[in-house]
Amino acid sequence: MMLLQQSPAWIDLDPTAPPDLLGAFLICLLTLSIFSFLYRDNPFYKLAEHLFIGVSTAWYTLEFYDSGVKKALFEYLPEKVHALHDPALAAATQLGGYPVSPGWALAWRLGAVALSFMLLARLVRRDAWISRWPLALIVGIYAALKMTGETQARLVQQIRETMVSLWPADASAVTIAGHLVLVLGLVCVLVHFLFTFKRTRTLAGFSRVGVIVLMLAFGARFGFAVLGRIALLIQRIAELNYFGQPQYSMGGSDWLGMLLTPPWLVGGLIVLVLALGALSRRGEPRQPAA
């Protein structure tokens, strides 16, 4: 909704019309086209789907090019070549936060470029082995980077957080119960994944409780997933409702005027075309619903 309040003036044929009328029609068309898939697969849905994929690909390509190629290469290299002859710029040159000479920075960047080109050797069957060198480097660096941070954040920190006092001084009954659930639940879940020992009756009992704890966790996740999906649906409905206001009407503010707003006009068009399509297919064998 915040975006709509700052909508751009895309077209302005009628001075009294909202500046984003064309955008309103486009938004309503794409939203309702996607919803039309709930009825069945159809050309409106295909149009919206293809448009989405095309626009996303173009946008992502441009952003990746801008950040990963243009800035990192076409802007970086001339800047560092210039720094070779400028003592002030040379003094400010850094690599990973450490001061280095511009020549050193250039060499590292050109080395990275060479590795990038080596990756492309995968396209040539005979020389595909060349790409394994940069790939090995990527895997190694990524593993090292993840190992240090992840070990600290997801292992050490997590283990520390589970070492709570079961009966802390001055704690409420709720806090004590929470700590008990945390510790017992954790132990039971860990027992469930204990495959080293024979599953005795005691271990099986703990494991059973562990499964219940896991199910509760999955249930919470599912509940949150529903929450998110409904929030997205409400957003779309709110936007359609916004464009159904009288100022977007093509003729008056009465009930007929409401029918001449973008969501009703576009929705009516989609329903009409789908109904005609369904009528023309009468007698043909039925296809399964989406």
Add this chain to the structure above:
Amino acid sequence: MAAPLAFDRRWIYLGLGLLITGLYAFGSPEVLPPAEPVQEYYDAIEALPEGSIVLLSADFDPASAAELYPMFYGTLHHLFRRNLRVIGVCTWPAAPPFSREAFRTIAPQYGKVYGRDWVELGFLVGDDVAMGIIGQSLRSAYPNDALSKAPYDSFPLLRDVGDSSRGIAMLITTSAGFPGILEWIPQLSTRYDVPVLAGTTAVQTPSLYPYHPRPLLGYLGSATGATQYLQLVAPGTPALVPVRDENQRRMVAQGWGHLYIVALIVLGNIIYFRTRRRAS
């Protein structure tokens, strides 16, 4: 035997659509009491000394903007209202338009000057590796800003950060998935001891529980968390009142939509168990 379950699912979609539309159009706004993590999120920002530097990361795209943009928008208002200095970054390629719009809309309302009070550095490719580089040296990650393409050291705000991320008082991310809060925590927060706040989509929210309250001081989960947070921030921020009202209006439909799904799950289970008993 399969007859009771042979049900065209489109009736369920239609039912949900009508319920949500009706409640959104005719329902009255719902005031939600703030949950503990939401209050902590608010309090953590309130506790920062004036002039502190906050790294605000937009890690989302249009698909999750319905949940996350109100959080981002509200947080930026809150930060500027508290006279904190903000550096905007993005690790999702589709995030810069949202970030840019929010900064351009909100900063002038508080008389904030670009370069002194806020800087937008834009998108950096590389996912969690990029986050590691940001933590290691913000200057190396972003030699120039995103709006004016001016060098890093030409901005007083960035000069105050220096080389490492230790000049950053807090990281706040609005995160839709990978890369997001679960990558910021190991790459920046635990490594450089930077306190972190997060606003996340509903799907990602349960993943945050193990990190709260350390190093995650507070979080906003989904549209519900956003609404609770906006209720806290809006009283001192008139520009946020319409946003808060709109979010409160949506909460009625949100609640009943949930009940609708719960009712269907219960009904489906009853039908399933009755059918199974009859079969046995």
